[in-house]
Amino acid sequence: xxxxxxxxxxxxxVKSIAxxxxxxxxxxxxxxxDPKTNPNPENTSLLENLDLMGVDVRMARKRQPGVFRRxxxxxxxxxxxxxxxxxxxxxxxSIISRYPRAITRSKDHLEQRWQxxxxxxxxxxxxxxILDRSPESFFRxxxxxxxxxxxxxxxxxxxxxxxxxxxxxxAPRAFSNSLELNRQMVDLLEDVCQELGGTDPQGFAKAIILxxxxxxxxxxxxxxxxxxxxxxxxxLSDADLLDLLQGSGAKILxxxxxxxxxxxxxxxxxxxxxxxxxxxxxxxxxxYPMVLYIGAATLGTKLDCLLKGGxxxxxxxxxxxxxxxxxxxxxxxxxxxxxxxxxxxxxGIGILNLSQKRFEAKKDRLLTVQNK
DNA sequence: GGCACCGGGCTCTGCCATAGGT
DNA sequence: ACCTATGGCAGAGCCCGGTGCC
Numbered sequence: 001x002x003x004x005x006x007x008x009x010x011x012x013x014v015k016s017i018a019x020x021x022x023x024x025x026x027x028x029x030x031x032x033x034d035p036k037t038n039p040n041p042e043n044t045s046l047l048e049n050l051d052l053m054g055v056d057v058r059m060a061r062k063r064q065p066g067v068f069r070r071x072x073x074x075x076x077x078x079x080x081x082x083x084x085x086x087x088x089x090x091x092x093x094s095i096i097s098r099y100p101r102a103i104t105r106s107k108d109h110l111e112q113r114w115q116x117x118x119x120x121x122x123x124x125x126x127x128x129x130i131l132d133r134s135p136e137s138f139f140r141x142x143x144x145x146x147x148x149x150x151x152x153x154x155x156x157x158x159x160x161x162x163x164x165x166x167x168x169x170x171a172p173r174a175f176s177n178s179l180e181l182n183r184q185m186v187d188l189l190e191d192v193c194q195e196l197g198g199t200d201p202q203g204f205a206k207a208i209i210l211x212x213x214x215x216x217x218x219x220x221x222x223x224x225x226x227x228x229x230x231x232x233x234x235x236l237s238d239a240d241l242l243d244l245l246q247g248s249g250a251k252i253l254x255x256x257x258x259x260x261x262x263x264x265x266x267x268x269x270x271x272x273x274x275x276x277x278x279x280x281x282x283x284x285x286x287x288y289p290m291v292l293y294i295g296a297a298t299l300g301t302k303l304d305c306l307l308k309g310g311x312x313x314x315x316x317x318x319x320x321x322x323x324x325x326x327x328x329x330x331x332x333x334x335x336x337x338x339x340x341x342x343x344x345x346x347x348g349i350g351i352l353n354l355s356q357k358r359f360e361a362k363k364d365r366l367l368t369v370q371n372k
Numbered sequence: 373g374g375c376a377c378c379g380g381g382c383t384c385t386g387c388c389a390t391a392g393g394t
Numbered sequence: 395a396c397c398t399a400t401g402g403c404a405g406a407g408c409c410c411g412g413t414g415c416c
Contacts, residue, residue: 170384390399
């Protein structure tokens, strides 16, 4: 195993000591409250402390009221810790406002957890940015050992350090899942692979995770029903479905199944009205699975705008990725191109599918040629 | 240069329900 | 009775540029 791994194990071997809270700064409940008449008084000095720190107490209380009745909390320690890692006071206040239970974590617990994250991230500030974005992902679980197990488990699937980095940065929640839950998802993916006649279940699971960093924070129920739905409705061979799922189709497993069904049916309806066949629908989904991500309303306006701009259904079927860009973007481009007399029939629609920079460059070249 | 193909970046958090522990 | 930890849900795409071939 790597030395990084050994470090992690060392951190966790001092667990028994570390679990003993070493709160240096803490709040205590006021003695004025008589426990007999008021068995669970709020900790008033805590409330004052938090208020002084800029925490939105009303929001925090609404979220996790239990925290405010604790006799001992560690808000000062947590704030000091986070500020030591480069978080601003504003960020700290925002974190506690959104996930008050953070103030129940001990300094040692935080040090450990931070170290585990730091073995994946290069800098403290990267981590701070994620905490600012999603405090719950970091603080929800108090089980550092489970976090380490998740990292080890994912590595064992063949995910490299860079992969783990992407995963933790994008979907930090996945690392607060129980190992068991993550294992269930991986088992499910491996099962699906085998059901479809695949020969490398682990490679399949790995491919899907890398293509869809959010898969581990979905329920297995959802993923299972999406796979089943695609299998029963797409009329694909097992091998083709396998390729679709571990390729660009991995992302559509995210959708709620109801939404997936709705989108599939609105796409089909729309394409059939445009004169396309069932086979065309199937081909489009295989070529560009993300089309199923587009809601009925957006899809409708996007297709209409293309048709109105002089693009044919056949052209859209040939280059479904034109649907990748926003309707606003496409509309603006269509207008610009109309202005310079661009002929889609002879020149194709690829131009709609360029990044803004490439589009502008292309347009400039067209104008230069025209002006000669 | 023109084009096709491909993969990656962003961000997807914040809320609710509930089992289980004390 | 209360709290914590954890599972699960709703929400509903867009954009960029590297690379390799011609």
